[in-house]
Amino acid sequence: MGKPYASRGKIAAAWSRLGRPNREHMAASALRVPYWWVAALMIAFAGWQIMMDPFGFSTLTQRYTQDISNLLITGPYLYPETGRDKISVALIEEDTLHTLQMGWPWNYGAHARALDSLLALHPRAVVVDLLFVDQRKDDTLTDLAGEVRRYREAGVPLYFAAATDVPEGAPPLRRELIAAGARMVDPTTLVNQGMTRQYPTEGLCFGSKPADGICRSLALTVYRDLYPDQPLAPLKSKMEIVWGMKTNLDPAFTRWLTGGSCSIDMPFLHRMWLAFFDPQSVRNHCPYTSYFPVEKLMMGDDDKDVAAMARGRIVFYGASLEGVQDKSFTPVNGLIASVFVHAMALDNLITFHGKPEQDVATIGPVTLGSNPAQVLAIIPVILILSWLHMGDVRRRAKKPKGAEHEGAGAYIADKLASFAWHMLAFALAMGAGLVLTLTLGLSVANWVEVVFVSLVVGGMLLFSIPDAIWGYVHHVATGAPREEPS
Amino acid sequence: MTRKLLLVTAICLLPLPAAAADDACANIAGDVVLSARTPEVDLYDAPNGKRVNTVKRGAFPACLAIASRAPNMMIQVTVNGRLVWVPPHMVNARLTGKKPAICRNLAMGRDDSKVGATRALGEDCPTQQKGKP
Numbered sequence: 025m026g027k028p029y030a031s032r033g034k035i036a037a038a039w040s041r042l043g044r045p046n047r048e049h050m051a052a053s054a055l056r057v058p059y060w061w062v063a064a065l066m067i068a069f070a071g072w073q074i075m076m077d078p079f080g081f082s083t084l085t086q087r088y089t090q091d092i093s094n095l096l097i098t099g100p101y102l103y104p105e106t107g108r109d110k111i112s113v114a115l116i117e118e119d120t121l122h123t124l125q126m127g128w129p130w131n132y133g134a135h136a137r138a139l140d141s142l143l144a145l146h147p148r149a150v151v152v153d154l155l156f157v158d159q160r161k162d163d164t165l166t167d168l169a170g171e172v173r174r175y176r177e178a179g180v181p182l183y184f185a186a187a188t189d190v191p192e193g194a195p196p197l198r199r200e201l202i203a204a205g206a207r208m209v210d211p212t213t214l215v216n217q218g219m220t221r222q223y224p225t226e227g228l229c230f231g232s233k234p235a236d237g238i239c240r241s242l243a244l245t246v247y248r249d250l251y252p253d254q255p256l257a258p259l260k261s262k263m264e265i266v267w268g269m270k271t272n273l274d275p276a277f278t279r280w281l282t283g284g285s286c287s288i289d290m291p292f293l294h295r296m297w298l299a300f301f302d303p304q305s306v307r308n309h310c311p312y313t314s315y316f317p318v319e320k321l322m323m324g325d326d327d328k329d330v331a332a333m334a335r336g337r338i339v340f341y342g343a344s345l346e347g348v349q350d351k352s353f354t355p356v357n358g359l360i361a362s363v364f365v366h367a368m369a370l371d372n373l374i375t376f377h378g379k380p381e382q383d384v385a386t387i388g389p390v391t392l393g394s395n396p397a398q399v400l401a402i403i404p405v406i407l408i409l410s411w412l413h414m415g416d417v418r419r420r421a422k423k424p425k426g427a428e429h430e431g432a433g434a435y436i437a438d439k440l441a442s443f444a445w446h447m448l449a450f451a452l453a454m455g456a457g458l459v460l461t462l463t464l465g466l467s468v469a470n471w472v473e474v475v476f477v478s479l480v481v482g483g484m485l486l487f488s489i490p491d492a493i494w495g496y497v498h499h500v501a502t503g504a505p506r507e508e509p510s
Numbered sequence: 511m512t513r514k515l516l517l518v519t520a521i522c523l524l525p526l527p528a529a530a531a532d533d534a535c536a537n538i539a540g541d542v543v544l545s546a547r548t549p550e551v552d553l554y555d556a557p558n559g560k561r562v563n564t565v566k567r568g569a570f571p572a573c574l575a576i577a578s579r580a581p582n583m584m585i586q587v588t589v590n591g592r593l594v595w596v597p598p599h600m601v602n603a604r605l606t607g608k609k610p611a612i613c614r615n616l617a618m619g620r621d622d623s624k625v626g627a628t629r630a631l632g633e634d635c636p637t638q639q640k641g642k643p
Binding site for chain 1: 561597
């Protein structure tokens, strides 16, 4: 009958220690914190931080970091130019309408003439980024349908963007064009907090039956058709677009651009300095993909520069007109015509040989979302930091009492060690992130939180927070400092 | 050496057809369509009109005096007694006058604002059928 009373006494004592702990006992216990406790507590904290995304701050920070990284590092210095000279854009703009004295919308015949002029320049393929969906009376529709046939006879693939939100039963493209054999693609783009950073990997089928059974979005469909020797990687979820910034500065390609420069050539430190005060100041005014005004096509003159931008290239035919609202905000250009989003997505696919950066990591048959991948990536970082921290705990445990009153040299050395500690956490996390990018193609936005959380973990270890929690918990549970190991 | 000479001669002779056509049309003053450039030439009823006929390159007449030019660059000529419009990319032409300058002013490009209105496209709503919503 004595045991329940004894247990009750222990619980009452623990309850008492919970409110009024013995600080000396706690401090003694904290110096004997076990490794598994430090590691487990830090992993739990990091996991919570990564998975919970409180107030969306993590997502915001990640995406902004992606933008800054693209604007300052990957865009101007790292993104290869592999795909740049394989894609062009032919653009209808306000100036096009003004020069040709044509109103908007154009009739089908005008588009047919522009496309025919383009065909005469021998492009590799043409993607029409205009929606021909509304039923309107226009006798020239047969001209455009005839142009579809002309492309087919010339062996030049011609794709048409098709509507994705038409009423049930309505065709996504004029029936006459479908009947002529127009190939339809899904032109959906993605907007995240107003910015275009991602691109869909899948789209609507529009009645087609691809060999692999997966209907792809516009850029992926074009890539799959035109680059069969570099097949698409198994893509899950979304593409993360890396925006190129090195516009081709050959005067032939930029001769109609006046009043500014397309050059982004400046030393890295200068770029960082400007961006420190205003990131917008280092954006590029010119799109990465070469483009030419459609009126150059309509003029029919033998313009060698336009011919060079069309011959053998995949040409996107689109428009950038006020009030048509087909514009997108990008991290490196600001507001530009959405046709450049498709062009850049295709450029990414060509440059990365069908394995673009993504927001998921695929390891064998397993596909991990960015959060689980980040939790997995941070575990080795935490294990290393915790192991190093244990060495510090052991040193403190062995230090004789009163030794804390040391000279200025020791004080400075201690602060330097703290700084080095944070840098180590940063370096380890950066290393883990780069491994994720290089091996699994995970975008910077999807691992950068590992860096932030590692810095927080490093700070928590610096302030011995896991040790203090252990000291408190151990003291409350047992009432006495843990015995010295023999 | 002979091969090189032949090659150089061939290269030099390449632009001859257009030049020959130009010479052949020397008696026509002003703007002239010299010949067809593409395998087929489309004929239109108006500068921004409908395609009324398509003529094979071989059947397209040479040395056509240009009656007028539209702002959208279409060229008016008489083919087989009929006044028609042809797209300039489909023909070789000798044109006088200054072409419009094509330029885009980067300094005027706005990348942080856009028009908050929709362009009136002039599209009609699909005609509703009787008995259907």
